[in-house]
Amino acid sequence: MHRWSELFIPTLREAPADAEVASHKFLVRAGYIRQLAAGIYSYLFLGQRSLNKIIGVVRDEMDKIGQEFFLPALHPRDLWEESGRAAVMGETMFRLKDRKGTDLVLGMTHEEVMTSIARRELRSYKQLPQIWYQIQTKFRDEARPRSGLLRVRQFTMKDAYSFDIDAAGLDVSYLKHYDTYCRIFDRCGLKYMVVEAHSGAMGGSQSHEFMVRTPAGEDQIVSCESCRYAANLEKATSKLAAVEDLPAAGDGNLLEVHTPGQKTIEEVAKFLGVSPKNKIKTLALMTVEADAKVKGRAVVVLLRGDHQLNEAKLSAVVGKETRPMQEQEIQTVFSSPAGFLGPQGIEWAWDMKDDKRPLLFVDKALEGRKNLIAGANREDYHVKNVTPERDFKATAYADLRSVAAGEDCTNCGGLLRIDTAVEIGHIFKLGYKYSESMGARVLDRNGKEVMPIMGCYGIGIERILTASVEQSNDENGFWLPPQIAPFEIVVSPTNIKDEKLMGTAEDIARKLEAAGFDVLLDDRDERPGVKFKDADLVGIPFRVTVGKKVTEGTVEVFRRSTREMHDASIASITDYFVENLRPAR
RNA sequence: CGGGGAGUGGCUCAGCCUGGUAGAGCACCUGGUUCGGGACCAGGGGGUCGGAGGUUCAAAUCCUCUCUCCCCGACCA
Numbered sequence: 001m002h003r004w005s006e007l008f009i010p011t012l013r014e015a016p017a018d019a020e021v022a023s024h025k026f027l028v029r030a031g032y033i034r035q036l037a038a039g040i041y042s043y044l045f046l047g048q049r050s051l052n053k054i055i056g057v058v059r060d061e062m063d064k065i066g067q068e069f070f071l072p073a074l075h076p077r078d079l080w081e082e083s084g085r086a087a088v089m090g091e092t093m094f095r096l097k098d099r100k101g102t103d104l105v106l107g108m109t110h111e112e113v114m115t116s117i118a119r120r121e122l123r124s125y126k127q128l129p130q131i132w133y134q135i136q137t138k139f140r141d142e143a144r145p146r147s148g149l150l151r152v153r154q155f156t157m158k159d160a161y162s163f164d165i166d167a168a169g170l171d172v173s174y175l176k177h178y179d180t181y182c183r184i185f186d187r188c189g190l191k192y193m194v195v196e197a198h199s200g201a202m203g204g205s206q207s208h209e210f211m212v213r214t215p216a217g218e219d220q221i222v223s224c225e226s227c228r229y230a231a232n233l234e235k236a237t238s239k240l241a242a243v244e245d246l247p248a249a250g251d252g253n254l255l256e257v258h259t260p261g262q263k264t265i266e267e268v269a270k271f272l273g274v275s276p277k278n279k280i281k282t283l284a285l286m287t288v289e290a291d292a293k294v295k296g297r298a299v300v301v302l303l304r305g306d307h308q309l310n311e312a313k314l315s316a317v318v319g320k321e322t323r324p325m326q327e328q329e330i331q332t333v334f335s336s337p338a339g340f341l342g343p344q345g346i347e348w349a350w351d352m353k354d355d356k357r358p359l360l361f362v363d364k365a366l367e368g369r370k371n372l373i374a375g376a377n378r379e380d381y382h383v384k385n386v387t388p389e390r391d392f393k394a395t396a397y398a399d400l401r402s403v404a405a406g407e408d409c410t411n412c413g414g415l416l417r418i419d420t421a422v423e424i425g426h427i428f429k430l431g432y433k434y435s436e437s438m439g440a441r442v443l444d445r446n447g448k449e450v451m452p453i454m455g456c457y458g459i460g461i462e463r464i465l466t467a468s469v470e471q472s473n474d475e476n477g478f479w480l481p482p483q484i485a486p487f488e489i490v491v492s493p494t495n496i497k498d499e500k501l502m503g504t505a506e507d508i509a510r511k512l513e514a515a516g517f518d519v520l521l522d523d524r525d526e527r528p529g530v531k532f533k534d535a536d537l538v539g540i541p542f543r544v545t546v547g548k549k550v551t552e553g554t555v556e557v558f559r560r561s562t563r564e565m566h567d568a569s570i571a572s573i574t575d576y577f578v579e580n581l582r583p584a585r
Numbered sequence: 586c587g588g589g590g591a592g593u594g595g596c597u598c599a600g601c602c603u604g605g606u607a608g609a610g611c612a613c614c615u616g617g618u619u620c621g622g623g624a625c626c627a628g629g630g631g632g633u634c635g636g637a638g639g640u641u642c643a644a645a646u647c648c649u650c651u652c653u654c655c656c657c658g659a660c661c662a
Binding site: 010012013014015016017018019020035037038085088089090091092093108109111140142143144146151218321323476494495497498526527528529530531532533534536545547548556 | 586591592595596597598611612619620621622623624653654655656657658659660661662
């Protein structure tokens with residue numbers, strides 16, 4: 001039996017000064033975690049116990065569809081060179097050398113290692129499909145760790161990888177994970193949503209994220225209030241209301257207007273008395289090359305004046321990350337200072353291969369529009385009557401803008417809302433990326449050599465705990481669902497020196513434990529108030545208070561989530577929990 | 586990496602502006618009283634004030650450098 005008086009549960013009366021978000025404050029106050037350095041945490045008894053329960057649920061469900069491995073965290077850097085990701089990951093990857101000077105890295109994910117096993121061992125379609133997973137520590141040297149356990153440099157991830165003979169097989173593996181993830185998060189008692197996610201710079205593949213809404217999150221998710229549409233802001237689309245074009249000014253040809261000192265969209269629109277919707281926003285960017293010695297390429301993006309660039313969408317179209325141009329670079333392309341840029345009168349590359357000229361990507365919202373206002377590429381001047389295709393030719397039209405709250409759903413026309421959320425799981429169709437770069441091949445039923453097609457699937461273990469705390473807390477502390485709480489029930493005698501109370505509390509704790517419940521007996525020599533405050537704080541969903549009413553054969557059961565309290569007879573206490581706790585499992 | 590904030594007993598903080606030999610509350614130890622929502626009384630232990638250098642008769646306090654942590658941004662497989 002677990003006796004509080006013998007355990008290390010260092011609760012704090014006050015939140016640590018460096019904690020900002022609720023989960024961080026409470027996990028520290030409740031004695032679950034302690035910080036070692038920025039983004040590096042120790043898990044103490046209660047924290048580890050809860051995480052072990054989460055891992056138990058994850059493992060139980062994953063074992064139904066896959067096989068558990070355990071891969072090294074320490075990888076030879078060569079392996080990452082093979083996949084080409086050593087450069088891509090940049091400084092986010094921890095790097096070190098062994099005593100012989102060999103370059104090693106700490107694993108931030110395990111596609112490379114899993115693929116290295118697959119390519120050596122998998123020979124035939126008869127061995128497929130395979131689903132391999134592990135629960136293991138990941139290391140990522142984040143630019144800015146933050147929010148307690150929400151973004152850290154070392155954490156536990158359940159990562160799974162599927163290998164199939166063809167795309168249809170991948171669909172099956174993907175769906176299995178989708179369903180399994182739903183079961184896992186349901187069992188963990190989370191209120192989550194599944195959203196379509198950005199499929200990365202490679203494009204084409206399908207991806208879903210499992211999200212828990214909380215203001216502490218770092219992701220923005222778009223969802224429809226009328227239908228089931230939900231997507232990460234990086235990926236979301238919306239339907240735009242039609243915009244009335246301006247009438248042609250003058251003879252309809254390009255017409256310069258003097259706009260002294262009016263640089264921003266807002267200023268110019270106001271100055272000219274038009275809506276930003278009739279303006280073109282011209283953004284000047286450069287590609288970021290993996291090899292720092294290679295010069296970037298100019299990328300210009302046109303958006304409707306009131307729209308925001310979505311960098312994830314842009315990088316998917318360009319195939320590379322981009323950064324804003326510096327003043328000098330802007331001068332080279334536009335011969336104009338920033339603030340007065342426009343697309344007209346410049347020779348754009350109409351095809352990606354033409355690398356002498358800058359690329360011009362135009363958001364679809366501008367397609368078919370006319371008589372727009374853009375910068376004149378000349379200080380203090382803008383130009384009217386700008387009409388796409390007549391005054392400039394785009395490299396491509398694409399969806400490049402971010403959805404804004406209040407726009408219409410593409411599916412059903414309903415209202416779209418935007419919430420912040422934390423990502424707890426992500427499933428992804430990888431395709432042939434690693435099979436190809438790392439040389440995994442199997443023979444198909446015709447004896448022909450083909451690449452296995454892969455998927456990868458991750459769950460952030462600590463984030464389940466963190467999201468759960470974010471989802472269920474009040475000023476006194478938090479409560480976890482019984483399935484992932486360190487203990488299901490805390491039994492609190494109000495005075496341990498009263499032999500009757502203490503004896504009864506011990507009996508009850510023993511009985512509940514015998515019935516299979518996870519019980520903590522608060523046998524500390526503390527005043528009742530201290531015990532109640534601590535019990536409220538530490539995330540245990542039920543409390544049994546053993547007080548004066550034992551003389552009547554009664555104790556109190558306190559449900560932390562609702563703060564409901566009612567009497568229960570000592571004789572039937574086990575039955576009470578069998579009824580109230582077990583169905584929740 | 587850019588901007589902002591903070592480092593003083595275990596925790597939360599005051600003291601710094603205006604230099605004079607370090608404090609409070611909580612926690613901890615001993616004894617006693619108490620016991621249904623973070624008790625009370627008495628006694629006690631614990632800090633080279635993040636580090637280094639400088640100014641000064643004297644530095645937690647002023648100056649320079651540096652390290653660490655937090656927040657905003659950039660970044661985020």
